[in-house]
Amino acid sequence: MFQFEPVALPPEAEALRTEVREFINSELSEDYLRNSDFNAGESAELSRKLGQRGWIGMTWPKQYGGSERSFLERYVVTEELLAAGAPVGSHWIADRQSGPQFLKFGTEAQREKYLPAITRGECFFSIGMSEPDSGSDLASIRSMAVKTEGGYRLNGSKIWTSGAHLNHYMIALVRTEPASENRHAGMSQVIVDLKDPNVTVTGIKNLAGDTDFNQVFFDDVFIPDDFVVGQPGNGWEQVMSELGFERSGPERFLSAFRVLVEYVREVGSSPTDEQAVLVGRLLSHLIAMRRMSISVAGMLQEGKMPNVEAALIKDLGNTYERMVPELIRQLSPATVSPRFADTLNQCILHAPSFTLRGGTREILRGMIARGLGLR
Numbered sequence: 001m002f003q004f005e006p007v008a009l010p011p012e013a014e015a016l017r018t019e020v021r022e023f024i025n026s027e028l029s030e031d032y033l034r035n036s037d038f039n040a041g042e043s044a045e046l047s048r049k050l051g052q053r054g055w056i057g058m059t060w061p062k063q064y065g066g067s068e069r070s071f072l073e074r075y076v077v078t079e080e081l082l083a084a085g086a087p088v089g090s091h092w093i094a095d096r097q098s099g100p101q102f103l104k105f106g107t108e109a110q111r112e113k114y115l116p117a118i119t120r121g122e123c124f125f126s127i128g129m130s131e132p133d134s135g136s137d138l139a140s141i142r143s144m145a146v147k148t149e150g151g152y153r154l155n156g157s158k159i160w161t162s163g164a165h166l167n168h169y170m171i172a173l174v175r176t177e178p179a180s181e182n183r184h185a186g187m188s189q190v191i192v193d194l195k196d197p198n199v200t201v202t203g204i205k206n207l208a209g210d211t212d213f214n215q216v217f218f219d220d221v222f223i224p225d226d227f228v229v230g231q232p233g234n235g236w237e238q239v240m241s242e243l244g245f246e247r248s249g250p251e252r253f254l255s256a257f258r259v260l261v262e263y264v265r266e267v268g269s270s271p272t273d274e275q276a277v278l279v280g281r282l283l284s285h286l287i288a289m290r291r292m293s294i295s296v297a298g299m300l301q302e303g304k305m306p307n308v309e310a311a312l313i314k315d316l317g318n319t320y321e322r323m324v325p326e327l328i329r330q331l332s333p334a335t336v337s338p339r340f341a342d343t344l345n346q347c348i349l350h351a352p353s354f355t356l357r358g359g360t361r362e363i364l365r366g367m368i369a370r371g372l373g374l375r
Contacts, residue, residue, distance in 0.1 A: 002309055006291070007298035013076045020080040023053065027086075033339060034085035035347050037255040039162055039212060039357075042089030044121070050081075050088075051121030056095045060103060064111055065119035071301040075250065075294060082254045089163060089212070094118045097245040098125035098171055101189070105230035105238050110191075114169075128158045128172025128192065128216070129239065136363045138239070139183040143174045143218060145190060151224040152176065152190065157217050160357070164201045164214040170194055173239050176232050187235030191227040192218070208349035244307045249297075252317035253289045255354055256324035259347045260286070262340045263328045275331050282327070285320050289313060308371030315364040321354040 027046060034040050050056050058074040060066025081088050099118050102111050117123035134140045143156025154174060164170065170192040177186030192199060198221045203211030230238050260282055267275045292313050299306045325347040332344070355361060369375040 002312065003299070003306065004292050004295040004309065005298065007072070007295050009072055009076065009294065010070070013070070013073045016073050017076045017080060020055075020077055023049075024080065024084045024086060028084060032085070033258075033343065034087065035255065035259070035343060035350070036082045036085050036257040037347075037350060037354075038082060038092050038251045039089055039353070040085060040346075040350070041087030042163065042166060043087040044090050044124075044166075046087055047091040047121035047124075049121070050091070051119055054119075056091050056121055057099055057115065057119035060099060060115060060119065064103075064115035065117075066115070067119075071297045072294070075297040079250045079254070082251055083257055085258055090124050090166065091118065091121050093127055093163070093167075094123060094125040096249065097127070097242050098169075100245050101171060101229060101238065101242050104241060105189075105234075107226065109226060110229065123169070124163065124167040126161050126164045126167045126170040126194065126216075128161065128170040128174075130158060130160045132157055132159050132215070138173070139236070141173060141175060141187070143172065145174045145176050145188065145223055147176070148222075151222055151227070154190065154192070154218045154221040154223050157215060159213075159215045160204070161201075161214045161216050162212055162357075164194055164216050165203060165211070167194055170216065171229060171242075173235050176235075184236040186233060187239075188232045189229040189235045189238050190223045191229060192216075192221065192223065196221055198222075206350070207352065208346060213353075240307070241305065244305055244310050250290065250293055252314045253286065253293070253320050255321045256347050256351070257286075259325050259328055259343050262343045263332070266333060266336055266340045272331075278327055278331050282320075282324055285323075289316055289320065292316075308368055311364045311367040311371070315361055315368065318355045318361055318364070322351055325351055 027049065054067040055077050057066040058069045058077065059071055062068050095118065099115055102114055114123060129138055131141045131143060143154065143158065145152035145154040156174065158172060161170065172190055172192050173187055174190055175186055176188040180186060194201065198219045200217040200219065202215045204213040204215060205211050206213060264279060271279065296306050296309050296313065325344060329344060329348065
């Protein structure tokens with residue numbers, strides 16, 4: 001059974017919202033226009049400024065540079081940055097999931113080395129999960145780290161690695177033992193220095209002409225023992241925990257938010273009946289998912305791990321983010337402004353990725369079914 005208890009944002013969270021909006025207005029020009037997808041842009045300078053304000057690693061312990069604020073306060077900061085289309089791509093993965101992985105599974109030395117740098121907006125991470133020819137079957141990965149003196153020798157490849165051409169490190173899921181009947185055994189998570197000379201990063205151009213996706217090749221890369229995250233062989237359990245952080249946030253249904261905002265402006269105060277119905281439909285979906293996502297933030301605040309609920313939000317968000325540009329395209333005015341056209345066109349070009357990252361629909365629905373005891 002799903003648990004989505006109603007959660008109200010506390011006064012301190014709403015006060016923080018005003019502060020974040022003032023910051024955004026001071027940093028982004030009036031004519032700034034970018035879709036509200038967290039992958040739409042990066043700015044190391046903006047990340048450093050966010051770090052100075054304590055808005056990276058917000059819930060982490062102060063001893064590691066965190067602010068020890070609530071998950072609900074973090075939710076507000078995330079929501080406002082996304083809604084504005086702020087270029088948050090540099091620190092996004094490190095803040096959302098790499099840092100929490102170190103807190104949960106890392107050694108004390110790893111926490112002391114990486115977490116303060118992440119919170120300052122100076123250390124950026126990529127995700128190393130997907131591989132060529134593996135599709136959505138994460139258990140079929142083949143990148144292999146063979147034990148050697150003082151560490152491991154890693155060979156293989158990762159694909160769809162966002163930001164690898166700019167980031168400093170990757171936490172990669174690799175095999176440290178040969179595959180066996182237990183497909184989830186023998187995997188480990190390791191830290192890969194993306195600037196290592198034996199690591200090659202090759203850009204993959206998407207439909208929009210961007211190369212934020214990459215394929216990363218490992219050619220006999222040495223991974224020191226202290227670059228293993230958690231226990232060797234425990235990689236599958238750890239990566240499932242990591243995906244829980246990835247799937248439940250507002251980024252899973254806000255990627256097309258800017259299109260909706262610009263559409264409301266475009267149709268103005270005299271929409272047709274069909275346009276008014278569409279706006280109401282899209283807003284009602286958005287409000288429902290937002291309430292569910294805030295509920296998950298409340299569960300995280302209580303120390304729970306709502307993996308099934310997170311998967312449901314991601315699945316619903318997949319459908320919603322693809323639906324927004326498609327339905328708006330069909331009911332747009334005959335003549336539109338360049339601002340609206342650019343926003344819609346960019347969203348349409350990026351939309352295919354919305355249903356892939358963080359798990360495809362088939363994977364998510366399988367998780368939901370298992371969580372409900374249906375398979």
